[in-house]
Amino acid sequence: MKTAAVMKSALLHVLLPFLLCVALANTSLFDEVKVDLSYAHYAEPRVDYLPTLLAMPCNCLVNLAYVCLGLYWLLRHGGGKETEQSRYLRQVFAFMAVFYAPVQWTRLAVLRRAPAVLDQWFTLPIFAWVPVWIRFIEHGPAKWRASHAAAVELLSLSSYGLALAHERGFEVALGCHVGLAVYRGVRLQFARGDGRTRGYLLLAMLSCAGFVVLKLLDHWLARFQLFQRFTGHFWSKVCDVLQFHFSFCFLSTLTHRVRGKTAAQLE
Incomplete structure (x- = not known):
């Protein structure tokens, strides 16, 4: 499969669920x-x-x-060690970041229910993609299946139903997603990481903590002049972008390293 075909596949696999969620969010389902x-x-x-x-x-x-x-991560050249599957994983994650931006922006611009629901909803499959990618690193291209990734993402999207069951249902679902991503990342680091990947993982986890804490303290921090225009919510989004970036660094580095070791063993 050529590079353009892999990118097209990644785009379609993000775009189609995205459009389905947009359609559902604009019904009375999440009122x-x-x-x-x-x-x-x-x-x-x-x-x-x-x-x-x-x-x-x-x-x-x-x-x-x-x-x-x-x-940046979508168009980044993965090098000779990148397989079609690893390129697909990277590009799906990159498209998730690109698609997430207009959803958040629309929420702020119109303050309507549908984009507010989508802002919450799309957070879940983004975090769920981390364990999907980690599974690829752990088991290798031969044992990785796109059907497993699709099942994980479907389960992740379905978990937003907790928001219908309880007013704190989304927070529970998000906490489970974050906890699973951190657990799988730490386990992978102990099994296959080194000092470099440990740094990426720690920075990703610190950025994740900043993303949560700064958002929760948005109004409290606004008492201080430093946070009155560039508020806690703004800096939480900066942390969110950073956790995206360092997650890319962590996962991409380990993907290339494991791929390189596998190729060396086959020679």
């Missing part, structure tokens, strides 16, 4: 899900003279970082 639909939820003051897309300029424009990150 009971608890989401925040007012500017009061954010500490950044609204700038009334700016257009709606830039009503909270810092929290809006930070979404461009997801697009830049996604394009």
Whole structure:
């Protein structure tokens, strides 16, 4: 399969579930899900003279970082050790970052239920892709199946149903996703990592912690001048982009290393 064909496959496998979720989010299915639909939820003051897309300029424009990150990893040359499967895994993850940006931006711009639901919902399969990629590293190309990846992602998307069962259901689902990704990452590091990958993993985990904590402390931090325009929510998104990046670094490095060892054993 050529490089362009792999990218097309990765795009379709992200785009089709994305469109299905968009369609479902615009029905009455998630009318009971608890989401925040007012500017009061954010500490950044609204700038009334700016257009709606830039009503909270810092929290809006930070979404461009997801697009830049996604394009960087999407178009990055993987080298001779990259297989079609590993390229596919990398490009699916990159497309997830690119698609996530307009969802978050739309949520801030229109403050409607559908994009708010999608903002929560799409977080889950992004975290779920980490264990999918780790399984590929652990078992190798010969034993990895796209059907397994599809099943994991379907289960991840379905877990958002917890948000219908309880007002804190999304937080429970997200906590399980984060916990599983961290557990699998730490286990992989102990089994196959070195000092370099340990650094990537620690930075990814610290960024994840910053993503959660800074968002929760958004209004409290706004009492300090340093966080009154570039708020806790803004910096949580910066941390989110960083955890994406360091996850890419960790997983890509181990993918190439394991692939190199496998090739050497076959020679």
